[in-house]
Amino acid sequence: MADSLADLTLALRAFAAERDWEVYHSPKNLAMALTGEAGELAAEFQWLTEAESRDLAPAHLERVRQEAADVLLYLTRLADRLDFDLVEAARAKMVLNAARYPADKARGNARKYGEL
Amino acid sequence: MADSLADLTLALRAFAAERDWEVYHSPKNLAMALTGEAGELAAEFQWLTEAESRDLAPAHLERVRQEAADVLLYLTRLADRLDFDLVEAARAKMVLNAARYPADKARGNARKYGEL
Amino acid sequence: MADSLADLTLALRAFAAERDWEVYHSPKNLAMALTGEAGELAAEFQWLTEAESRDLAPAHLERVRQEAADVLLYLTRLADRLDFDLVEAARAKMVLNAARYPADKARGNARKYGEL
């Protein structure tokens, strides 16, 4: 992992160490905490139309930013605890997705790859 | 956003454009898809003890990597659609968290900040 | 709890006992499993418009039914393990919600109660 996420990883590691939180940060617990934050992120959009979700008021956008940040923080911490590179994993997944969803077959529909 | 996540953002933008998927990628839908992937990530750990979750077999770790990657992909795409910098948002949230959880009060417990 | 959910509770208790699964069914693990199923349920709707979600094809509706069933199964099991009555809890929450969202103030908007 290069750069920005690497810095974040180190900052989170120090943050947890200063608070003796390593004991809480098992991969299981971090994955569980992440679902909580993903749920809070979803809650910001649940009663909006799709069009409204594209055009958030500034205060609403700020709440979304904070919830998205929480997801990234737990995700980064999880990857650190399991010692894998998050961006590398994402790139590998994109290669897989490109094979699963060939552009000519996937164009303009959102069917799962099993149905293409 | 510097570097690795910036590259990922551009790659995801191209991936969606080639498939005419922008219409599906409203912030609302992306947040919803993210909860699905967060749930799949959690499912990888649900019956494990915390100790087991720290010591995954290679095939299991690979599944976790792929699910974590999916979460990052949707999160990156969401931030792009709402035009904010994910790493900057995470850094700002860490500053907030440092104020909410002073190291001397938070040490060794996981109480929410309202209870400290 | 009366009736149908009570029967389901007993059936799930027997199902787990026959498989020696009680050890896995801590409240923590059941809550985690529930998020996974909630995520699968959400995934069934993630790329649909709201209008499409009201008018599912039969095979799609059947998948939704199965995912909703999974959520109910884990929720029922969780309530059993923590020894509370799910329907009674739901009724109590509705009383609370009625106070939080007075009909005359909440009509036609979906603001959170703090904002009413």
Added chain:
Amino acid sequence: MADSLADLTLALRAFAAERDWEVYHSPKNLAMALTGEAGELAAEFQWLTEAESRDLAPAHLERVRQEAADVLLYLTRLADRLDFDLVEAARAKMVLNAARYPADKARGNARKYGEL
């Protein structure tokens, strides 16, 4: 659906009607709201050990009850909007699960059915 959940269904229908909330309660939105509540439920357990999760303090148990109630309320409402019987769906799923997880093969392990 008999009895207690049927009553709850009707109560929720009236609650939404009195507030003109039907427009928000598309199946898509309800599934999304459910993931938010499932995430809040998970958050109640995220830093607990499994043993602690079995032995909650009264105030903590009350929070869990309320979050579990929220999940049931949205699940019940979703089933109503899609016009299926939740308990019947759960029973059908249990039949399927019994076939997927034969007691003699599933005993004492939590492997997915594909791996049995």
